[in-house]
Structure formats: structure tokens, C-alpha cells
Amino acid sequence: MPSVLRKYGTIIGFVILCLIFSILSPVFLTVNNLTMVLLQGSMLTIIALGTTAVMAAGGFDMSFGSVCGLIGVLVAGMLVHKVSIPVTIIAGILIGAVFGSINGLLVTVFGIADFVATLSTMSIARGLNYFYTKGDPIFMGIPQEFKIIGQGKIGSIGYPVLIMLVVLVLLYIFMNHTVTGRQIYAVGGNKTAARLSGINVRWIRILSFIIGGAAAGLTAVILTARLGSGQPTAGEGFLLDGLAAVFLGMTMVKEGEPHIIGTFIGALIMGVLVNGLNLLGVQYFFQDILKGLIILAAVGLTTMGRRKEE
């Protein structure tokens, strides 16, 4: 039993939570509601998956929320200026990748601590956002076909969910079944050993930031499509929730390294929490309190089970 806790504490906590919600709210365990939670959580998941790569390589990123916000308005701007939809999407992802590579260069070539470097790019991205929008949302002239990306469905599954699942599968394969993915983990595990094994540590670190940035760019594309507009302040909210998702995911493996499935479940937990509490009509301040307590309980269970054994 304690060994089960140790391994699956967070997940058990999650399941208990779902049980409680489904007892208390008749709506919670309906297909409709669950697909909606998935839809709502898909953007957080994508952006957090990107950050998982950064953190798996031993890095840390504070900028992805702001970068996502900036790209969201840039994407809207491009569409308004009649850039074609495919080009816009690719450009959005590329701009994200460029921001990621800047972060990566700052951290590797210039040797600036991750936190300081990405805090700075966060500030720069936010400034560029307001410079471009002057704070106004961009919404006139965004074509309906673009909005489909965020608002369309196949059956009852929204496109963002499908995109998220594709990203999930691709990143899972990439991180766990490719040479480069393995190298990312090796760099995160021990930079010196990785370097002495012939791994291009610098490039791997930059690459991880590029993945993080590209994920932020893709998230921005979906976000703009879903909101039907470029919102200057959208995206910023992803920072803390995204980090929380990755950290929750890290409690799900013994060695405590960031990993794809963990982050996915972590993001689900964040989404289910908000959904369940909203369904129960819990006041927002109790939501904040409960959110904190539930995360502590879930993670506490895991780590306590784990400690006993050591």
C-alpha cells in the first residue's frame, strides 16, 4: 500500500478528486463535460509540454506565457493583414522557436542564469506585445476559417484537443524514443557526463528551449483562434499553471524528472480542479484555497510514501 502511494500518490489523489466531484455534481462525469475540460485544458497542456522539454534538459523558463501572449497578437495581426492562414500558423510557431533559441543562446553562450535570462525575455516579449497592440485587442478581420482551429470540432472533440493529442504523442515519442530525446534527459541529468559522452550539450539545451518556444507559439495560434481575437494579456496566465503542471507531473516518477505523460496528467489535474470547483459553485476564493490544499495533499501523499522507504 505505501509503495503504491509512493508510485501513484498524485494519480490516486487525482482519482479521489474525480470521485468526489462526480458524487457531488451530476454533470461532472458526463461525456460533454469531460470533453469540455479536455478542450479547455488543451492549450495549457501544449505549452506545459514544451516547458517539460526545457526542464528535462535541466533548464527553466519564465517567459513562455508572455511569449505566447506576444505571438497571439502577432498572429492576429498577420491575419488582419491578409497573410494566409497556413503561413500565419507556421510563422507563429517559428516566432516561438526564435524566442526559444534566444533564450537558449542567452543561457548557453552568454552563460546567463536561466531564471534571469527568461525573466528578461519575458519582459521584452511583454513590451513588444504592447508596443505592437498599444494594449488593444485585435479582432476585426480575423477570418472564420482561422477561428475553426480553436472553435471547430470533429464529432464532439474540439480541434484543439486533437492538436494537443498530436503534440502529446509526438513529444512523447520524441522524448522517449529518439536519440535526441534521450540526449535531452542526459543533459538534464548530468551536463558534464553528457558532454564527455560526446553530446553537444549546448545545442541540446538550445534545442530544448526551441521546443518550449515552438510550443508557446502553437499555443498562441490556438488561443487566438479560440478567442477569435488577439488579446494582449492572454497567455500570461499560463506561466504559473504551466509550471505547476510540470511540477505535479514530476511527482509522478520516482526520480522526479520532468516527463511528458506526467505533465499531461498535471495539466489535467489543474483543469479538472477548476472545472469541478466551478461546477460545485465554489466561491473563487475557496477555489484558490482548495486548489492549494489539494495539490499539497496529492503531492504530500506521494513524497511521504516515498520517504518512508528511504
Added chain:
Amino acid sequence: MPSVLRKYGTIIGFVILCLIFSILSPVFLTVNNLTMVLLQGSMLTIIALGTTAVMAAGGFDMSFGSVCGLIGVLVAGMLVHKVSIPVTIIAGILIGAVFGSINGLLVTVFGIADFVATLSTMSIARGLNYFYTKGDPIFMGIPQEFKIIGQGKIGSIGYPVLIMLVVLVLLYIFMNHTVTGRQIYAVGGNKTAARLSGINVRWIRILSFIIGGAAAGLTAVILTARLGSGQPTAGEGFLLDGLAAVFLGMTMVKEGEPHIIGTFIGALIMGVLVNGLNLLGVQYFFQDILKGLIILAAVGLTTMGRRKEE
């Protein structure tokens, strides 16, 4: 020259910045303006100094901004309910210490990762804040004698500056010249080594969080006095700027550990940056961009100088 850069890059950057500001703005280098910058920066400094202790012990705290916000409204509430001023001040600091010790216990006894634990207490503190205030500022019935703490002056030096200087000196002595302070650094430097040399690592880590919490409490007292009211969202802004101050400070020592004077200068840099850019009437979005670029330049100079040598 490069060795000077390595050692003092951030400070040199800071001095250059001050020079530029004083050339471009006649107001910048006036006593009035500089005392104002000190006044405005005093709260950030105090709260960041507390976090410096946490980080010196190898911890990380995401909650101090929200804890400060919560205590700010609690302090206002106590005053409105006619609790005496000294009792209120002490209570404010104590509540901070209690929050700190909860963080410490979560991290040490329950073994929850710092980031997850303090993200959760951050959420809980924020929830409690809105639970208590329902979002309304508390401003009727705060005695003038209390506001003095934030708004009063001796000569041209505001009380908050004096309090900050006292905290600075005390924490400097504590961290650098007392046994416990050195043990905090020892724990941050190498937990295992510290434990094996007989240091009570758990207690030292808890203590560091208590210091961080108490600093947040004191900051809250001053903030409420300065704003003349308990403002539900006040305090949250300290999070990123506070962390930035500590990280900037860390670039100022070769070994890169958090330290008191570094944080003080880091907080000054943050304050001077905003002040100077405001005086020059730089548009707000350029401010964000410049802030990012300037931090990168200052820190980059230092770390590049350092790398050359290694």
C-alpha cells in the same frame, strides 16, 4: 579589465545606467529623487532580503508576494478593529513567520518540492485574502499614527527607508557574522555536507523560510501604512521583482550564491531602472523592453567576463 568586469559587471552596468540617466534627466541625480527611489524601493528590498535567506539555504519561495498581500489586509483589518498599533505590527510579522514555517515544514517534513509547496501556499494565501476582504480594500478607520510608518519622514528620509536599513544591517550581520547565518549558507551550499558536519539541516531550512515569511510580514505592515489601506492585490507584484533582485545580486559574487548586499543592490537596480525610465518619459512598452535588455546586458557582461577566465 575583464577581471574587473567579471567581479563587478553588474555594478558597473548599474553605474553606467545611473550616469546615462543623470545626463538625460536633470531630475535624476537630485537628493529628492534619490531619496524617493530609496523610499519606493525599500519594501521590495525588505521582502527580497527575506527571500535571500530562503535561497541562501537552498530553498525557493513563490509565496512571499501573496503572503505579503494577505498580511497587508489582515493588518488593516486589525487596525480597523481597534487592535493597538504595536500589537498589529508584531502580529503582522508573526503571521508572516507562521506562513514561513508552514512552507518550511511542507518542504522539510513532508518533503514537498519547494516550488510546489510554495506555489500552493501562494494560492492559499491569495484565497484567504479574498475570503477576508471579498476583494474590497480596507481603508476606513486606519489611524493616522499607523500611516506614519509608511508616510512619515525624519529629515528627508522616509521611515520605510530607515526600517529597510535596519533590516539590511541586521540581516547582513546575521547572515555573515553569526553561527546560524553561516549554517544557512552551509545548508544552501551542500545539504549533505552540512548534515554530516552536524548541522540540523531541517531546522535551518525551516528557519530560513521563517525569516522570509517575517520579512514579508514586515513589508506588509509598511505597505499598508504607505498605501493607507489594505489593498487586496497589493504585494503580488513583489514576486517577480523580488526574485529578480535576488538573482541580480547573485551575479555579483564569483560563487554565485544569494547574498544580502547583492540583493540590496539588485533591488536598487530594479528601482533605479523604473525611476530613470519614468523620468525620461520612456513609453511603458519600451520600458519593459529596455528593462529586459539592460538586465541581460549587465548580467551578460559579468558572466561573460567570468567565463573567459574559466
Added chain:
Amino acid sequence: MQFPGVKALDNVDFSVLKGEIHALVGENGAGKSTLIKILGGVYPPTEGEILIAGKKVNYTSPQEATTAGISIVHQELNVIPYMSVAENLFIGKSLPRKRTGLVDWFKLYQDAKTRLTVVGLQDLVRQPVGRLSVAQRQLLQIGRAVSFGAKIVVFDEPTACLSRTEVDNLFTVIRNLRDQGTSIIYVSHRLEEIFELADRVTVLRDGKKVGVYRTQEVTPQQVINLMLGKELASEGRRMSCMTDQVILRVEGLSSDTGVKEVNFDLHRGEVLGIAGVVGSGRTEVARLLFGVDKPTGGRIMLDGEELTPHGIRKAIRAGIAFIPEDRRYQGLVLNMSVKENATLVFLKNLARCGFIHHAREKKVVGNLINSLSIRPPEANRLTRYLSGGNQQKVVLAKWLAGRRPKVVILDEPTQGIDVGAKAEVHQLIDNLARNGAGILLISSDMQELLNLCDRIIVMVRGKIVKHLNRDEATANKILEYAMRKENNIKYA
């Protein structure tokens, strides 16, 4: 004492007399460090008790153990890098204080100077420990253990990275302590040290006690057999298989890490040893050859081709393998499995279009585990949980998972590993040479060099001071060159 899945210590009785030097030996993973950690209050015992001077003690933290009079030099380096030597010495004991309660820095440095004179660190008390060499860090740990008047001082492999002079110095310190009535527990894989120093020896195997013996009454070979639970053929000199074909030629190699004008040839099938005291620049030469550091001058020719510009990946492509001296921090990703570590260098060969071919990976690693007899033979076990010898084999495995290397550089490959594992590593080195590789063997273990090498070069302060052929090399000669020179330079 129980770790997940391992009973690290099983009902061990162990006693040490006042004023005795008592050695503790056993294979990697036999439970020596665990026993010591229990004595030191790091882990609580699950069963049994500890008595000091006949009194039962019951402590749960290192602090209490210290108070009870036990002082330990742990196997792992445990220092606080950004604090000064003096502070590292006193932290956790009690820093000297002024009447105000503040730290008395003047007294701290004074005291530290006095206390560290025995280990020769008296001039470095103000240095941050981060700037000390590994050996100096170890000396600091020793100083910390011996200079506070403990009743029992425990050494867990203290000499692993010390030079001969430093070892001699340490032995003098230990004997003095004994003569003053202190009890010493001494753990080492170097049997010659044990027979030089200890009065009695306790042998552990698989967490159980095998027996206690007076060192005068047993031979090293007997102790080895007791440790392993089987007969180990004593190692003699290996048969040379050196060819006259030069595989690696180094000319005038210099660097700003202190290497000066190094020249040598390495032949196919040759084991070339590099001897020298700690700090003589052997590791630095290895790092230059492997492309970790950039040389400031000279040439490196592999198979007749100059390696320039040089870098790690280029070195690997050219066929150079490097087994670094610190396996835990340079050789392994501890949170990765045996499999993942073993294939880290040549993973591309086990992949199609960048996708890992898991079946092939599994097979290759399975073969490596077998041929290197890595124990336990589990590909998915984290290397963190392997014994030192097995960790070292995994590091070796990294270079055998792909194309066989032409040149293998081994930096202290048997440091801290037991005699059984050591013999296996030696066997591997021999195999590599027989398959035509050139081997560069850096070692502080004189016997190892003499047994394995075709030729030995001796380095002092970044320079090669002597080339010795197989026939002329003796321990005394090597020491003479390595140390006399050292002293000359020191007192020049």
C-alpha cells in the same frame, strides 16, 4: 539496515579497542560505508545497538554522534564549496564566537591554521573550498575529523585521491592519534595500506561479518579470499601485446591548464601508464587528448592524422574513448539506467533515422552486461544504485557499445573499487589492448601500473620527467622521479 530491496547490513557485530587501528574491508557494496554511516548517526540501525566505552549510546543524528565522540571522514567529499576552508572546518562544530555572539573571524582563522597544520592546509584557511583541488578537499575532511579530539575516528577510503607523500603524512597522523589512545576505524580497498597500518581487520561480505583477524596473522591473499568468498588468482604481470605501430603521437602539447611540452607515442596494443602525484597534470593531459580543453600548443596525431581543430565529438569520431576519474559526476547520469548510460555515446548506431531501435539497444546492453559481468544484471536499474565497481563497468560499457575505440584513456579506473572488480577491470583493459587498441592508463596505484603497463611516463607539474620501459620500471624508481622532483620544485 535495510535499503529498498537490499539488506545492506545483516546482524554485524563489530568492535574496536581503545588505541587500535582497526581496518574494515570488503567488496564494493559489502556494507562498509553503511556500517560507518550508522556509527555516524547518518542512518538509524533497524536492529542492534552501539556501545562506546561500555555505555550504550542512542543517537539519531550526525550531531549527536559527534557529541558522543565519533568523528568520520566520509567516502564522498562533503564540503561546502563557497565557504572558506576555516569555516568548513568549524561549521557544525561551533564557530569561535565573540562575546557579542558574533563569529570571531580572527580567532576562527587562527584556530583553523593551528588545527590544519597536521594536514598541511594551514596556508589555505581563507580560500573558498570551491577553489581547492580534490586532494586538498579530502585533506580538509581529514583535518576536520582528527583535530577535534574525538574518541573514535573513522576513515572511509581516505587515500583514494591522495599522493604518496600525503598518504605517508596521513599515516603518521593516524599513528599519532592511536598512540594518544584514539581508536581508529579504517576502510580501504588498498590492502597494502591496511597491512602497513592496521592492527586488526574485520572482513565483511554481502552485509555479513566474515571474521576479525590480527594483521600479523593473515596474508593479503587470505584477506582477499575471505572478502570474495572464493579464491582469486593473484595478479601477476600481464603479457605484453604491444606492436610497433604508433596509433597516437603527441608532440609538444601545452595548455593553460598547466600542461607543458608533453611528447609521447602510444602504440597499438600498448598499455602506456602515466604516473605522478595528484596535481601533476595527468588528468589535464587526458582532457586535452579527448578535446575537453583546448591546447595552446603542440600536435595530436591519431593514426597519422592531426586532430585539429579538436573537440570531444571529433575525438570520439576519431576513435578515442575517455573514462574520467570521477565516475559519479563525470562518467554517469546517475538518474538514468544502466542501459541508458551504456548507450549514451553510440546511441545513433542503435537508431534508425534518429528513432531508437529498442530491441537492438536491449540486445547490445544485454551482451555488455554479460561480458562485463555487471551486477545485478538488470539493464533498467538506475546507476545511482550500483556499487562503485559496477558503476565503473557501466562507464567502460559506454565505449564498447559501438565501434571499438582505437585509443582508450582511463583516468584512475580502479579508484575506490574492490579487488574483485579491479581484477575484472584489468582483464578488460587487457582485452582492449589485445584487440589492438592503445591504452593510456592514468593511475595512482603503483602495483596496477607495474602489472599492466608496457611503458610508464612520469609527470611532475605538467611536464613529463621520465619515460620508463617495462623492464626498468619499479615502484621505487617511479616514486623517486615523481617525488624528488616534486620536492625540488617545491623548495627550489
Added chain:
Amino acid sequence: GCSSQSTNKTSESSGGGQTAATEPGKPQAGAPKDDKNLKIGVVVNGQGNFFNTGIYQETIRLIKEKGGTPLALDSLGQREKMLSDIETLIQNNVDAIIVLLGDPTFLEPALKKAKEKNIPWISVASGFNPLVDLEIDSNDWAMGAKVAAYLAARLGGKGKIVEIYGDLIMPTRARAEALRAVLKEYPEIQIVERHSYAWPGFLDDCRKWMETVLQKYPNPGDIQAVFAAFDGAGMGAVQAIEAAGRKDIFVVGIDGDPLAYDNMRKKGAFAATSAHDMKGMAEKAVEWAFKMAKGEKPPVKMMFIDSPLITQENVPPAQ
């Protein structure tokens, strides 16, 4: 300022508008002030939605148009930053300060400093404080009451609604209070769910919340209307409602946000808003900032700018 008090009195007694009479009293006597060398400080409490951004940009534009120099700052929604920003403007000797969407409950130290230096202070959509020289406001109570009354009437005095509110600034608090006041007259209208919007990121937040609510109230008639404290939050609800195909629910908000207008023109779920006369407010604020900088005294301390009810019937055409 040495004689500022008496100066002010003079201008008051002389009925205002007589710049000549006030100028000698200004501390920097000598060069008479003209519009060209006036520095006007502007501070906004965060941007990211239509009204905040709009009035901020318009204010800056108008100051430039009049030939003055705007020193414009964004406090990013942070209390202590807003206070510090305004102090810095005072330090920089601006000739007048315009505070947009501030909250005078915490600005007292800055207000006092401004008084000491005799710098006129104009508050826009911020609530009143005795030290404020001129308050220009749409009157958020009135705005809230307008759309609440519209909502009640459209429901025929009966039905279930949900409310999106925000406590963090006075204007949005006032609007919610007005809704409650109106609903006292309509006991059969029931608020079944409430939500406090997130800031920033309100659009996505409100959309998500409304989606959840629609799961909980899946049938036509379960909910008939949404009251949103401002249009941006209401637009989140509109998106959720339209995506779910729930033609039975309408949304009211406050601001006159172009996003809402756009939806109204398309006959979407957005039904009504009370529109700030954003340009009018900015114009008044800038006009008086210049006048007061030159010593003129406003005839009243509080100016309310009308905020008409806009519905799908009278929504202005797109430009």
C-alpha cells in the same frame, strides 16, 4: 508653492478662466506657461482591455495634439507601483497629473505630495477623494443600473441569471452593487451562479467558466441572461454561449467595447452595454489638465459624462 493657496482662492472668486490673474501666483513665475512646454503626467492602472487601453491612448494622443508632452506610465495593475509611478511624475515636476482608473483609497501619499507641489490632479473613472482636484467619471453606479434595468425588463421581471463580477476596483464594484439594487425590485429574478473574472486573461477565463456553467445548466430556460461587470468579461460568456448554440441566453455588459459592438451588429448574444464616452472623458481630462496647469480652477470638482445604453437597435455602425 509659496502662495498657491491664495492664488487658487483668487481664481475661484474671479469665476475661473482668467489665466492672467493666476499666473503670477505659480511657483515657477517668469516664463508664462503655454501649451507647448506643458508636461502632463498620465498613469493608468493596467491595460489589456478596451476601456483602459482606449482612454489611455486617447489621453496621450490629445496631449500631443495640443502640443504638450505626455509622460505616460502603466502601473500594470499593481497598487504600490501606481503610487510610486505617480510620485515619480511629481518628482519630475509635471504640470498636471491625469490618473486613469486609479483607486484613491491608496493614493493618499501621492495626493498629498501633489498638493504640496501644487500640481493639479485629475482623476478619471477612479472614484473620489477630497484631495482630488477634478474627478471625471461615467458614474459606474448609473452604468450598472442602466444595463441591470434593461436586463430585468427584457426578462419580464422573472428568470435566472448568472453574474460575472470583479471586486478589485471601485468602478466594477459599483456596477455590481447597482445590479443588486435593481434586482430588489424584481424578486423573481435569481442569480444562480457568480464568478469573479481573472485579470489578466479575463476573456479566456470567462469563456471557460461560462462553458462549465452551460454544462451545469444544459436546458433552454435554465439560464436566461448574463450580467457582466464589463464587456470584455461578457464577451467571454458570449463566445461560450454561441459555441454551445444556446440562442436562449443574452449578455449585458458595461464599457461600449468594440468587440461587443461587433457582436451586437451581427445580432449575437451580446444584448446591451452602457458605453463610456471614452473620447469625451479623455477630452475633458486633457482640456482641464492644460487649463489647471496654467492655474485655472474647474467650476466643479466632479464631472459626470453621460454613458448611453447601447443595444442591438442603436449600436453604431462599424467605421
